[in-house]
Amino acid sequence: MEMSSTKNRLLVVATAGGKPNAEPLLEIAKILNTRGYSIEFATLEGQEKWADKYPFISKVHILGPGVAPAVQRASYARMMDWKAPRLFNDCQPLFDAKMFLESSWPSVYSSLSVLMQDRDARPDFILADYLVDAVIDMHAEYRVPIAMHWPQMPTGMLPASYVPGIPGLQVDVLSSENATLWQRLQNELVKIHILPWVIKYYWWRRKMRARAGVTRSLPSGPKPSHLVLVNTFFAVDTPKDLPSNVAPIGPIMQDEYPHLTEPCLSFIEKHKKIIYVAFGTHILLQDKLFRQIMDGLLVVLQNRVADGVIWSIGGTHRKHLANGCDRNMLFVNFAPQRAVLAHPHTRAFISHAGRASTNEAVFHGVPVVSVAIYFDQLQNAMRLHDAGVGIPLDKHDFNADDLANAVTQVVKDSSGDFRHNCLRLKAIARIASRRKHSGADLIEEVLADHEGRHVDSVCKRPMHLQTADVRMPVWKAKNWDLYAIAIVASGLFALSTRVLVNWFY
Missing domain, CATH: 1.20.5 (Single alpha-helices involved in coiled-coils or other helix-helix interfaces)
Structure with a gap:
């Protein structure tokens, strides 16, 4: 793209979901900064530190107050009740979580509106996390070009006849290829089952927006009207036909990552068969679930399937670790996850199957025993299983022996299938990880198109990547x-x- 005499200003917006939701956006922004773009970052109060590792950020905008830690902990604790949207399951926790993550919309919408009205501060392009609906409002009201980042193919969008049910909320199966008639039917009936909660959610959102004077509804069609960048690739996610403005560019990985430090370094060098355990920063494991995992790991050690466990764990469960822990188990507040996964002594990863952990596991070729908790983790667990690199366990229905058997299966790998599939996905993931540069290319392409088709504030043509059927x-x-x-x-x-x-x- 031919750059203008002044730098194009790119605004990166991330408000909810934690630092893992912001990092892929900032990695793309880093590439664009090397191409001459001025990068600014916008988030909620208290989350400014997400930008600390990115010195190229020229300015940080506060879009509103952050969520109080106690409120955040309580909300994530309620999310532990999340169940897959099967028939007869209570889906209220799913929509409670969605409403909690979207509750910052009024302040974010107001702050972004003020920014857009300032001619000197208005960004030329906005790159945002999928949870920031206010950015789509800015696109509609101020015609600013945008790109939304999704960790998986957009939920509820891009339907395909061979993908049963609601895309992104499938139950048990990701495609119809090997699904039974009942599985396919159940996925379709879920659309009816969740309807009361969907109506309640849309009514809540409509009232929230009306209080801010916004009566326009957010787009809800099967295809987006803006650029969508997805942090996945088609060896983990289910391949399907995509419109031109949706691009899988994952796994988005940092070029460098923290190295092993003490005490992890000494521990991993002394133990030849390590099981690594981590459940992210927001997941608050219930005591029963925590104990089942602990007991399963002790069985794994006693049976000499592994000789060491590294568990990255916060303070919530420290009360359980005071007595009776095996000396071959190391508990740390923080572990350099990629460095642990990259070490040849690491044989398996017990994970919640969040998008970042899923990408890092396949990038470093480590099989996963997944205990999914909520959101896209349930589908990620299915994706890892279907790709031949993981065994999923239902958080509501597994015991210590189930976990021990799953770990034993992936570590011993008597058929060699896990090893071969891990190597296959590792190779594909490393090639696919280059596509973050393609994501930056697409942003430049959309910006060039936007500038070229707007003359004197009048839009002369539709977006060049948008398929005609949307219009x-x-x-x-x-x-x-x-x-x-x-x-x-x-x-x-x-x-x-x-x-x-x-x-x-």
């Missing part, structure tokens, strides 16, 4: 009128043929 009535996009003409013509032909036959005979 057409459904009957025309699906050729229903042509089918109707064909049916009528066929009927007239049949009728005329019969009349002629009767006439002559």
Whole structure:
């Protein structure tokens, strides 16, 4: 792209979901900074430190107050009740979590509006996390070009006939290829099952937006009207046809990562078969679940399937670790996860299957025993299983022996399938990780298109990557009128043929 005399200003916006949601955006921004872009970062109060590792950020904008730690802990604790949206399951925790993560919309919308109204501060492009709906509002109100980052293919969008149910919320199966009739039917019936919660959620969102004077609804079609960058690749995610403005560019990985330090360094050098355990920063394991994992790991050590465990664990469960812990188990507040996974002594990863952990596991070729808790973790666990590199355990329905058996299966790997599939995905992931540069290319491409089709604040053409069907009535996009003409013509032909036959005979 031919740069103008002044730097293009890119605004990166991340508000909810924690630092792992912000890092992929900042990695793309880092590439664009090397191409001459000025990078600014916007987030909630108290989250400014997410930008500390990125010195190229020229300015940080505070979009509103951060969530109080006690409120955040309580909300994530409630998310532990999350269940897959099966028939007869209570889906309220799913929508409670969604409403909690979107509750900052009023302050974010107001702050971004002020920023957009300032001609000297207005960004030329906004790159945002998928949870920041206010950015889509800025796109609609101020015609600023945007790109939304998703950790998986957008939930509830991009349907395909061979993907049963609600995309991103599938139950048990990711595609219809090997699904039973009942599995396919159950996924379709879930659409009806969750309808009461969906109506309640949309009513809540509508009232929240109305209080801010916004009566316009957010787009809800099957395809996005803006650029979507997805932090995945088609050896883990289910391949499907995509519109031109949706691009899988993952796994988005940092070029460098922290090295092993003490006490992890000494421990991992002394133990030849390490099981690494980590459940992210927000997950608050219930005591029963924590104990099942602990007991399962002790069985693994006693059976000499592994000779060491490194568990990155916060202070919540320290009360359980005071007595009776095996000397071959190391508990740390923080572990340099990628360095642990990259070490040849690490044989398996027990994880919640968050997107960052999923990407890091496949990038470093480590099999995963997943205990998914909420959000896309349930589908990530299925993805790892379908890719042949993981065994999922249901958090509501596993015991210590189940965990020990799963770890034993991936470590001993009697058939060699886990090893071969880990090597296969590792190779693909390392090639696919280069696509973060393609993500930066697409942002430049969309910006060039935007600047070229807006003349004197008038939009002369639609977005070049948007497929035409998004701008057409459904009957025309699906050729229903042509089918109707064909049916009528066929009927007239049949009728005329019969009349002629009767006439002559």
